[in-house]
Amino acid sequence: MKIAKTLRHRLFAAAALFLLLTSVPVPAHATSKEIIELQTQVQQLLDMVQRLQSTFDQRTSVIQHLVEQTADSTNQMTATVNALSQKVNAQSEATGGKLDTVSGQVQSLNDSVDELKSRIAKLDKNVQELQTQLQNIQNPPTGTAPAGTASDPNAPQGAGVAPPPAANVAPPLKDTFQAGVRDYNAAHYSVAASEFQDVLHYYPMDDLSGQAQFYLGEIAYRQSDFADAVKAYNAVLEGFPGSPKAPAAQLRKGLALLQLNKKDAGIHELRMLVQRHPQTPEAAQARTKLNGLGVKITTASATH
Secondary structure (H helix, E strand, O other): OHHHHHHHHHHHHHHHHHHHHHHOOOOOOOOHHHHHHHHHHHHHHHHHHHHHHHHHHHHHHHHHHHHHHHHHHHHHHHHHHHHHHHHHHHHHHHHHHHHHHHHHHHHHHHHHHHHHHHHHHHHHHHHHHHHHHHHHHHOOOOOOOOOOOOOOOOOOOOOOOOOOOOOOOOOOHHHHHHHHHHHHHOOOHHHHHHHHHHHHHHOOOOHHHHHHHHHHHHHHHHOOOHHHHHHHHHHHHHHOOOOOOHHHHHHHHHHHHHHOOOHHHHHHHHHHHHHHOOOOHHHHHHHHHHHHOOOOOOHHHHHO
């Protein structure tokens, strides 16, 4: 800008000088040759100023073009940086999702190991009970007269025979379980708990025992005994992982932990539920609860 102003000032000065020279009266002794030389010099000065002006315009155009190129390069670099940032964020989220998936697989493996341990313990218990019964059969308690004998030889046949021990008859499985469900729905919790306990006691390996264990957790939950509810739900997840009540047990366990102000543990259970049983209604409830808590559910976690 300063060069342009200087050129304009010089052009104005040359024009003013030309006008001044042409307006001043020429002395009688001045010759036309001197005037012509002066005019020629003035014209050369004007031509020089025009050339400088043209050069300045060209250089200004080049500088403007360079500025535009620099601006375009800056915009391209900004777009590239933004794309890289988005890619890094996407990779970070994908990595977090993979970690959640691996964590869920490890947890599932641990659950399978726990299930095997539980089944082995139950089998061991059953074997011990069978051994005890066999020993009782082979070695009856002393002081009891054998069947068909009498303490008095003159007594009639059968007199003095020890009565057989009362048999511990198991109640019918389905009837007991259904009665427990009816009493539970009627809010007769103490009666229902006793009936569910009978199912667990007499039929520990049956699938209905897993559901009975779940209802014991529900009874504790409804009575606001969240600690016992968590224990009951754990018994379902560890002893009956294949039970149809397993998703509901994990959902209710997570909610019970939240009621106990164990937020991290509750969130962990709800996220594990979404990973293990993503298509169940319980998983949908878990997602809703997690969203309400402001917890983000990754795609990998939701579809695993």
